[in-house]
Amino acid sequence: xxxxxxxxxxxxxxxxxxxxxxxxxASAKSDDMNQVYQDNCASCHGADLGGxxxxxxxxxxxxxxxxxxxxxxxxxxxxxxxxPPFYGKLSDDDxxxxxxxxxxxxxxxxPAWTIDDTKKSIKVYVKDESTLPSKPTYSIDDMSNIIGxxxxxxxxxxxxxxxxFINSKTHQKIGxxxxxxxxxxxxxxxxxxxxxYVKTDTAEIFKVDLYSMQVVRSVKTGFNGPGIGISRDGKxxxxxxxxxxxxxxxxxDTLEPLKTFELEGVDPDGKMVSSDSGMIVGTPYADxxxxxxxNAGQVWVVDLKEGFPxxxxxxxxxxxxxxxxxxxxxxxxxxxxDDNIVAAIDLEKREIIKKLDAGCxxxxxxxxxxxxxxxxxxxxxxxxxxxxxxxxxxxLDKMEVVKQIPVAGGTESPAAHANAPYVAVDIIxxxxxxxxVQLIDKKTLEVVKTLDVGGHAYFPEYSADGKFxxxxxxxxxxxxxxxxxxxxxxxxxxPMESPAGxxxxxxxxxxxxxxxxxxIGQSK
Amino acid sequence: MKxxxxxxxxxxxxxxxxxxxxxxxxxxxxxxxVCAQCHGMKQPGVGSPFPPLAGRDANxxxxxxxxxxxxxxxxxxxxxxxGSLSDSDxxxxxxxxxxxx
Numbered sequence: 001x002x003x004x005x006x007x008x009x010x011x012x013x014x015x016x017x018x019x020x021x022x023x024x025x026a027s028a029k030s031d032d033m034n035q036v037y038q039d040n041c042a043s044c045h046g047a048d049l050g051g052x053x054x055x056x057x058x059x060x061x062x063x064x065x066x067x068x069x070x071x072x073x074x075x076x077x078x079x080x081x082x083x084p085p086f087y088g089k090l091s092d093d094d095x096x097x098x099x100x101x102x103x104x105x106x107x108x109x110x111p112a113w114t115i116d117d118t119k120k121s122i123k124v125y126v127k128d129e130s131t132l133p134s135k136p137t138y139s140i141d142d143m144s145n146i147i148g149x150x151x152x153x154x155x156x157x158x159x160x161x162x163x164x165f166i167n168s169k170t171h172q173k174i175g176x177x178x179x180x181x182x183x184x185x186x187x188x189x190x191x192x193x194x195x196x197y198v199k200t201d202t203a204e205i206f207k208v209d210l211y212s213m214q215v216v217r218s219v220k221t222g223f224n225g226p227g228i229g230i231s232r233d234g235k236x237x238x239x240x241x242x243x244x245x246x247x248x249x250x251x252x253d254t255l256e257p258l259k260t261f262e263l264e265g266v267d268p269d270g271k272m273v274s275s276d277s278g279m280i281v282g283t284p285y286a287d288x289x290x291x292x293x294x295n296a297g298q299v300w301v302v303d304l305k306e307g308f309p310x311x312x313x314x315x316x317x318x319x320x321x322x323x324x325x326x327x328x329x330x331x332x333x334x335x336x337x338d339d340n341i342v343a344a345i346d347l348e349k350r351e352i353i354k355k356l357d358a359g360c361x362x363x364x365x366x367x368x369x370x371x372x373x374x375x376x377x378x379x380x381x382x383x384x385x386x387x388x389x390x391x392x393x394x395x396l397d398k399m400e401v402v403k404q405i406p407v408a409g410g411t412e413s414p415a416a417h418a419n420a421p422y423v424a425v426d427i428i429x430x431x432x433x434x435x436x437v438q439l440i441d442k443k444t445l446e447v448v449k450t451l452d453v454g455g456h457a458y459f460p461e462y463s464a465d466g467k468f469x470x471x472x473x474x475x476x477x478x479x480x481x482x483x484x485x486x487x488x489x490x491x492x493x494x495p496m497e498s499p500a501g502x503x504x505x506x507x508x509x510x511x512x513x514x515x516x517x518x519x520i521g522q523s524k
Numbered sequence: 525m526k527x528x529x530x531x532x533x534x535x536x537x538x539x540x541x542x543x544x545x546x547x548x549x550x551x552x553x554x555x556x557x558v559c560a561q562c563h564g565m566k567q568p569g570v571g572s573p574f575p576p577l578a579g580r581d582a583n584x585x586x587x588x589x590x591x592x593x594x595x596x597x598x599x600x601x602x603x604x605x606x607g608s609l610s611d612s613d614x615x616x617x618x619x620x621x622x623x624x625x
Contacts, residue, residue, distance in 0.1 A: 072604075075600075075601060076561070076562070076601055076604070076605065077561040077562065079557060079558070079561060080557070084561065084569065084572075085561055085562045085572075085574075085601075087562070087573065087574075087601055088572070088573030088574070089572070089573070153569060153570065154564070154568075154569025154570075154572060155569060155571070155572070158570065158571050159570040159571050160569050160570035160571065432553070435553070435556075454552065454556065454565075455556055455560075455565065475560075475561075476556035476557070476560040476561065476565065477556065477565060478560070478564055478565045478566055478567075479565070479566075495566060497564070497569055497570065498569075
């Protein structure tokens with residue numbers, strides 16, 4: 001009897017050891033797979049498995065999906081999306097392992113990223129900035145002629161991911177900086193033409209010296225989120241994240257974080273929510289930042305003075321995202337995806353002026369406003385897939401809808417220029433229409449021409465003088481195509497890997513694309 | 525030969541000719557949809573394991589695509605992808621890539 005118990009104990013012990021070991025390897029395996037995910041997938045699908053540019057991948061969203069079908073997508077990529085092929089990049093074991101891990105793992109809680117994390121993340125590439133050249137090391141008439149392109153690279157990370165800078169008079173590349181992960185937004189310092197700031201999909205911000213075309217410093221303010229703005233004096237940057245739910249004000253010179261704001265508030269339905277950061281904008285009219293709290297539906301106005309006090313404007317709309325300025329920067333037009341409106345906000349009085357119909361899931365991109373026959377007209381794109389796809393035109397003086405112009409599909413970003421006759425909108429509906437950009441005549445407010453740009457054409461942008469229209473041929477295009485803005489003839493092509501957003505330095509002169517530089521004068 | 529017969533014959537010939545004429549423009553569209561994700565429109569992504577197609581010999585490209593389609597050359601990925609291509613798709617794609625420099 002004794003021996004039996006002993007034996008039983010022994011075997012029990014052996015079993016429990018084996019069980020322990022097995023569960024340890026299982027969790028070690030899961031940790032490894034999480035690492036594979038973080039290193040290859042998280043910049044698009046979210047560090048918390050909650051999605052970002054690309055869909056959420058977790059036990060809830062992947063429930064019932066066939067591992068074989070998913071493996072094919074990972075191996076070959078997904079056509080007409082940014083999803084690259086991981087054949088040859090990841091082993092078959094890793095692909096199967098990471099898919100299993102994702103199908104068994106729920107969306108993770110919002111991970112912390114504190115002001116100390118931000119401080120510790122600062123990297124200095126050029127210690128003594130006085131050693132930098134005092135003027136551009138290349139020939140250029142005016143720094144406003146610089147156009148920056150966020151070249152994502154096929155994998156959204158690695159050697160292919162860069163910010164590429166082009167002289168928009170010659171259409172020649174003048175420099176590029178590597179960004180590690182996909183560049184998303186490029187902002188230009190309004191007070192000093194030498195500095196640009198590039199924000200990546202993983203919320204790293206690179207301070208770029210445009211004179212010598214190199215990175216001087218970088219900082220990481222979170223895990224993702226496109227929001228970044230610069231104050232009118234060029235002294236402050238504010239950057240906001242989706243993961244975690246915060247925004248940080250930084251010294252634009254040193255990139256030292258000065259204050260972090262936890263983004264939460266009562267949403268338009270009366271519920272207290274934690275919120276992603278939407279657009280952040282500095283304005284030429286005052287020393288303030290305006291930031292949209294996407295889920296809380298609020299706009300906060302932050303004064304750039306001691307303590308950075310906040311004024312909260314509530315009930316602006318459901319799911320706020322992007323916005324543009326008008327009237328010398330005193331008014332902000334902000335899109336609300338779920339209400340299908342654009343809310344006009346008076347930044348001086350810090351209140352809502354009016355809500356205007358804006359089509360189906362309004363996404364105004366960088367926005368556009370043009371003065372036509374004495375009226376200031378705003379143009380808003382919409383990326384929802386609805387029966388009726390329109391571009392909304394508003395009279396920004398009277399704050400009323402002028403027209404909703406039928407276009408070929410969903411649109412993401414309008415471009416206008418005071419000297420160019422057309423407002424360009426990118427059709428993004430997922431079929432051959434995605435190759436095209438449509439041109440709206442500023443005066444007649446009708447679509448007058450459709451350009452087949454190739455690839456997944458998006459993010460049109462005019463050169464600072466308005467003479468040229470730059471368009472990303474995007475993924476499956478691998479070039480930026482340049483058109484004469486009046487004849488609409490193709491004049492140049494600048495090859496690069498998977499180009500996306502295009503940002504003219506001219507934007508700092510005209511505040512919102514399409515306005516004359518005099519518009520900013522109104523604020524002074 | 526009756527005139528109608530002649531017209532039918534001519535129309536047939538024209539249709540035949542146009543179905544055989546490879547279009548680099550149609551090829552560019554098709555390549556963007558089917559090939560560029562891995563091989564790029566001009567070159568594959570930096571650090572990617574895929575061979576470039578741009579500027580390659582037209583006969584080589586055509587033979588390889590047909591072999592992949594007919595599974596006489598075996599590759600899990602390429603057999604799937606090329607399997608969806610018609611002869612004229614292949615001609616168009618080849619005419620695009622072989623003319624990119």
